[in-house]
Amino acid sequence: MTxxxxxxxRLLGSLGLRSRDADVAEDIQAHLxxxxxxxxxxxxxxGDARLAARRQFGxxxxxQEQYREQRRLPGLDVLAQxxxxxxxxxxxxxGFTAIAVLTLALGIGANTAIFQxxxxxxxxxxxxxxxxxxxxxxxxxxxxxxxxxxxxLREMSARQTAVQGIFxxxxxxxxxxxxxxxxxxxxVDGRMATGNYFALLGTDAQVGRVFTxxxxxxxxxxxxxxxxxxxxxxxGARTDALGKVxxxxxxxxxxVGVTRRExxxxxxxxxxxxxxxxxLVSQLxxxxxxxxxxWLQPMxxxxxxxxxxxxxAQLDALFRQLRHLTIQWKDVSDDRLTLxxxxxxxxxxxxxxxxxxxxxxxxVGMLALIACxxxxxxxxARATARTHEMGVRLAVGATRDRLLRxxxxxxxxxxxxxxxxxxxxARATATALVQLATIGQDLKLSLDADWRIAAFxxxxxxxxxxxxxxxxxxxxxxxxxxxxxxxxxxxHTGARSRHLTSNAFVVAQVMLCLMLVAGASLxxxxxxxxxxxxxxxxxxxxxxxxxxxxFRNMKPYFTPVFRQRLYEHVRAIxxxxxxxxxxxxxxxxxxxxxxFTLPGSASDGGYEVTLIRVYPNYxxxxxxxxxxxxxINKDDRKGAPHVAVITxxxxxTFFGGENPIGRVLTGDRQFDPAPAIQVIGVSPDxxxxxxxxxxKNVVFVPMEQVRAFSVPEIVLQIDGDASSFIEPLRRTxxxxxxxxxxxxxxxxxxxxxxxxxxxxxxxxxxxAFGALALILASIGLYGVVSYRVKLRTQEIGIRLALGAxxxxxxxxLLREVLQMVGLGLAAGVLATLxxxxxxxxxxxxxSPRDPVTLVSAAVLLTAVALVAGFVPxxxxxxxxxxxxxxxx
Amino acid sequence: xxxxxxxxxxxxxxxxxxxxxxxxxxxxxIARRIEQVSQGSLALNQGTIHPALLRLEQKGWISSKWxxxxxxxxxxxxxxxKSGRKQLTAEAENWxxxxxxxxxxxxxxx
Numbered sequence: 001m002t003x004x005x006x007x008x009x010r011l012l013g014s015l016g017l018r019s020r021d022a023d024v025a026e027d028i029q030a031h032l033x034x035x036x037x038x039x040x041x042x043x044x045x046x047g048d049a050r051l052a053a054r055r056q057f058g059x060x061x062x063x064q065e066q067y068r069e070q071r072r073l074p075g076l077d078v079l080a081q082x083x084x085x086x087x088x089x090x091x092x093x094x095g096f097t098a099i100a101v102l103t104l105a106l107g108i109g110a111n112t113a114i115f116q117x118x119x120x121x122x123x124x125x126x127x128x129x130x131x132x133x134x135x136x137x138x139x140x141x142x143x144x145x146x147x148x149x150x151x152x153l154r155e156m157s158a159r160q161t162a163v164q165g166i167f168x169x170x171x172x173x174x175x176x177x178x179x180x181x182x183x184x185x186x187x188v189d190g191r192m193a194t195g196n197y198f199a200l201l202g203t204d205a206q207v208g209r210v211f212t213x214x215x216x217x218x219x220x221x222x223x224x225x226x227x228x229x230x231x232x233x234x235x236g237a238r239t240d241a242l243g244k245v246x247x248x249x250x251x252x253x254x255x256v257g258v259t260r261r262e263x264x265x266x267x268x269x270x271x272x273x274x275x276x277x278x279x280l281v282s283q284l285x286x287x288x289x290x291x292x293x294x295w296l297q298p299m300x301x302x303x304x305x306x307x308x309x310x311x312x313a314q315l316d317a318l319f320r321q322l323r324h325l326t327i328q329w330k331d332v333s334d335d336r337l338t339l340x341x342x343x344x345x346x347x348x349x350x351x352x353x354x355x356x357x358x359x360x361x362x363x364v365g366m367l368a369l370i371a372c373x374x375x376x377x378x379x380x381a382r383a384t385a386r387t388h389e390m391g392v393r394l395a396v397g398a399t400r401d402r403l404l405r406x407x408x409x410x411x412x413x414x415x416x417x418x419x420x421x422x423x424x425x426a427r428a429t430a431t432a433l434v435q436l437a438t439i440g441q442d443l444k445l446s447l448d449a450d451w452r453i454a455a456f457x458x459x460x461x462x463x464x465x466x467x468x469x470x471x472x473x474x475x476x477x478x479x480x481x482x483x484x485x486x487x488x489x490x491x492h493t494g495a496r497s498r499h500l501t502s503n504a505f506v507v508a509q510v511m512l513c514l515m516l517v518a519g520a521s522l523x524x525x526x527x528x529x530x531x532x533x534x535x536x537x538x539x540x541x542x543x544x545x546x547x548x549x550x551f552r553n554m555k556p557y558f559t560p561v562f563r564q565r566l567y568e569h570v571r572a573i574x575x576x577x578x579x580x581x582x583x584x585x586x587x588x589x590x591x592x593x594x595x596f597t598l599p600g601s602a603s604d605g606g607y608e609v610t611l612i613r614v615y616p617n618y619x620x621x622x623x624x625x626x627x628x629x630x631x632i633n634k635d636d637r638k639g640a641p642h643v644a645v646i647t648x649x650x651x652x653t654f655f656g657g658e659n660p661i662g663r664v665l666t667g668d669r670q671f672d673p674a675p676a677i678q679v680i681g682v683s684p685d686x687x688x689x690x691x692x693x694x695x696k697n698v699v700f701v702p703m704e705q706v707r708a709f710s711v712p713e714i715v716l717q718i719d720g721d722a723s724s725f726i727e728p729l730r731r732t733x734x735x736x737x738x739x740x741x742x743x744x745x746x747x748x749x750x751x752x753x754x755x756x757x758x759x760x761x762x763x764x765x766x767x768a769f770g771a772l773a774l775i776l777a778s779i780g781l782y783g784v785v786s787y788r789v790k791l792r793t794q795e796i797g798i799r800l801a802l803g804a805x806x807x808x809x810x811x812x813l814l815r816e817v818l819q820m821v822g823l824g825l826a827a828g829v830l831a832t833l834x835x836x837x838x839x840x841x842x843x844x845x846x847s848p849r850d851p852v853t854l855v856s857a858a859v860l861l862t863a864v865a866l867v868a869g870f871v872p873x874x875x876x877x878x879x880x881x882x883x884x885x886x887x888x
Numbered sequence: 889x890x891x892x893x894x895x896x897x898x899x900x901x902x903x904x905x906x907x908x909x910x911x912x913x914x915x916x917x918i919a920r921r922i923e924q925v926s927q928g929s930l931a932l933n934q935g936t937i938h939p940a941l942l943r944l945e946q947k948g949w950i951s952s953k954w955x956x957x958x959x960x961x962x963x964x965x966x967x968x969x970k971s972g973r974k975q976l977t978a979e980a981e982n983w984x985x986x987x988x989x990x991x992x993x994x995x996x997x998x
Contacts, residue, residue, distance in 0.1 A: 002947050002948065005946070005947065005948055006946045006947055009946045010946065023964075024938070026962060027914075027915060027938070027963060027964045028915075028935075028938060029961075030914065030915075030916070030957060030961045030962060030963035030964075031914070031915045031916045031919075031934065031937075031938075031963070033959065033961055034914070034916040034917075034957060034958075034959060034961070034963070035916060035934065037959050038920075056933075056934055057933065057934045057935045058933035058934065058935035058936065059935065060935065062935070063935040063936070063938050063939065066939045067938060067939055067942055070939055070942055070943065070946075071942065
């Protein structure tokens with residue numbers, strides 16, 4: 001305790017918060033005077049008394065000094081002195097300082113920004129109690145996760161004992177919310193959640209209470225829990241928000257509580273505003289209660305005494321008994337229930353961006369190393385320029401340790417300024433980064449710069465300083481006193497080791513740079529290939545509009561009559577080249593995947609197909625050519641013979657190499673009793689969901705020959721600017737279908753881009769970082785070469801005076817550059833080959849060891865290096881020999 | 889008899905004891921008192937009192953405030969604190985014990 005107290009007091013003293021120098025002097029003076037008075041009383045003269053008092057007291061200055069030292073933390077005085085000196089030195093070389101700080105800021109800033117996104121998106125678990133007990137409850141069907149129907153969830157929840165509980169939240173179907181009698185300031189994201197939702201997720205309310213099982217009974221008074229953000233936005237964070245009424249459609253709920261500030265529900269990237277009990281679904285959306293609607297993605301909290309595999313086995317057994325409660329799974333036997341660890345909550349962001357962000361982290365890590373090499377070289381060059389100064393300081397008695405400390409302080413100061421700038425830079429760019437990453441999704445993410453981010457930035461800066469500031473500092477202080485003083489700049493003793501060090505930094509830089517450029521080139525080329533592949537249709541010319549409907553008023557929009565009207569009206573929009581309707585078309589959000597068989601084969605045989613329901617003119621509008629047979633036209637209506645156009649992959653799957661035209665396929669449930677469908681045409685393969693997946697078995701059928709499951713999408717073929725068609729389309733929809741609204745309107749290329757956002761993020765950022773790496777490396781090379789030239793001014797002058805040809809002189813200097821670059825490239829190629837394998841799952845139709853990429857990256861780097869080296873080399877060869885020689 | 893140096897670590901104890909028995913004093917007063925008690929057998933550079941006072945104050949064992957000395961000068965007056973008193977008791981006991989041990993040892997030798 002006492003020790004700590006002393007340190008705190010001394011720390012305060014160091015900071016000057018308890019400055020007492022004058023006080024001390026006065027107190028000592030008082031002491032001396034009292035002593036002198038005493039001597040005078042004993043009979044001395046005033047002068048003698050003063051002298052005697054001084055003798056008796058001892059050295060006043062020594063006492064004061066001891067006093068001062070004791071008041072502060074040891075060493076802090078020296079540090080302050082070093083910092084003052086460093087600031088002066090930096091001020092004297094503003095160019096150097098600016099480049100050094102900027103290099104550091106960019107290097108560290110990129111790291112901080114990526115780390116910030118990585119941390120919030122991937123690393124950070126849900127801010128709830130024991131997130132590691134949470135699991136995602138998922139029925140797996142053919143290897144992909146499925147959702148639950150309401151009846152199945154209720155039954156399983158009620159009967160299971162394997163976990164602490166199963167809970168879920170599902171979106172409130174789109175509709176207008178009324179908040180306390182007025183329109184809310186922005187659209188409200190509402191969720192319906194089970195009564196055990198908050199308790200099991202492990203969070204409570206900051207104001208009021210969260211709702212519980214009792215609130216989730218059909219007879220309960222309807223309540224709502226609101227988020228912190230919603231509370232601030234709509235109620236100004238006033239506690240009288242409790243008791244206020246929110247309404248959606250015909251349901252009125254009373255606010256009973258506000259969640260904790262950091263709570264955002266169960267999915268990273270979404271911030272629901274309002275949670276209401278799931279039992280209200282019976283009033284809001286009775287459709288969702290049917291056994292045929294699968295929409296719930298439940299989670300569970302494991303019991304401490306039951307392991308995940310045990311819980312999974314027990315729940316799976318129960319699932320098999322109750323599966324019939326979801327219509328679609330009645331007759332499928334290979335489904336299993338799986339539990340996946342969900343400490344990070346639901347949602348695919350964690351999975352989708354985990355790998356890309358770690359890759360980016362690696363990339364920016366290398367960028368930081370390049371920046372550090374630059375810095376080290378700059379410091380080394382400075383150190384050499386200061387040889388004379390160091391010599392003088394050693395000569396007048398400074399110890400080497402003291403000088404080292406001084407130099408390290410200088411680099412530490414650079415690092416602190418650089419890190420501060422980096423932090424600001426990262427703050428500014430991280431949000432933009434997230435937007436770039438998650439295009440196509442209204443994603444909210446809290447990017448609070450918490451202590452972890454600051455600690456991360458700080459530790460990189462620290463490593464940068466000590467790893468890269470130490471070598472130059474050691475080199476700088478390794479000078480012989482007499483030699484430096486005698487001959488000023490002329491000697492180069494010690495310069496040799498310094499050259500070796502700076503060569504090593506350049507080689508490392510070139511190596512890292514090659515890796516970055518090669519990686520960036522792989523990622524951008526892969527992205528280009530993905531976006532410029534043959535989609536089977538013309539994505540840039542096709543505009544699709546998805547329509548949204550209200551279940552209470554959907555009947556009129558599910559009829560053939562309406563579809564026919566819609567078809568005619570959209571075809572009449574002026575300026576379009578073609579128009580049609582589809583249901584479950586490519587890159588959409590809905591898909592229908594029945595099982596088709598060849599007649600006569602076993603009943604459990606056949607293959608899953610992706611069914612697209614189309615209107616006449618669909619193929620023409622999409623730009624899908626018909627390779628054989630005919631396309632679907634207006635005569636393929638209800639009652640006419642069942643027909644289908646299939647893709648090449650489908651044809652191969654079902655008929656091998658045989659001609660499919662005229663052959664017959666049998667469908668399952670939608671076609672009950674399964675009718676025979678005749679193949680009338682073959683189209684090329686089309687990209688269906690994700691442009692990088694293998695082709696699916698796609699089957700196009702006339703829309704009116706199959707039961708509809710939704711409202712159709714509008715498909716337009718356009719020329720030029722898509723935005724000019726938005727208004728006419730909106731008006732058309734409004735005129736003929738006032739109950740419908742357009743909720744997504746974009747070209748298929750735009751949709752494809754959303755599907756490829758992960759690849760896009762990697763391509764863009766790696767390209768940007770690759771370019772930055774090139775710039776940094778060329779600055780580094782330029783700096784090293786021009787600095788060498790400066791050191792060798794005299795030598796060059798002599799060579800020129802003796803008749804050396806300027807051209808050969810340039811060649812000599814450039815040869816040195818090329819040697820370093822060559823070495824760096826060789827190391828870089830090896831390192832690249834060793835590391836790019838990590839990209840193999842990301843790359844599309846491109847080998848991670850693609851030779852073209854490596855060679856072009858090496859050529860690019862050599863070219864950049866030559867340019868960076870050429871400028872100072874030319875300057876050297878143009879020196880006037882006389883001026884060069886006179887420069888002493 | 890030649891005056892002895894102040895044994896290491898005892899000055900603090902002397903200061904504490906002085907303040908404990910005489911109440912608030914300025915630096916000179918403390919030095920004076922210690923000299924009086926030692927009756928010339930202690931060589932004390934009065935100046936060394938001041939760093940000792942700072943040390944004790946930093947440890948929280950004494951406190952100080954400005955006052956006016958008998959010759960009308962502004963001087964700092966030091967007084968012992970509660971924890972200082974506790975420290976004094978403990979230290980004094982330690983010293984008596986150490987001195988007793990040392991005494992017995994030295995007697996055996998002679």
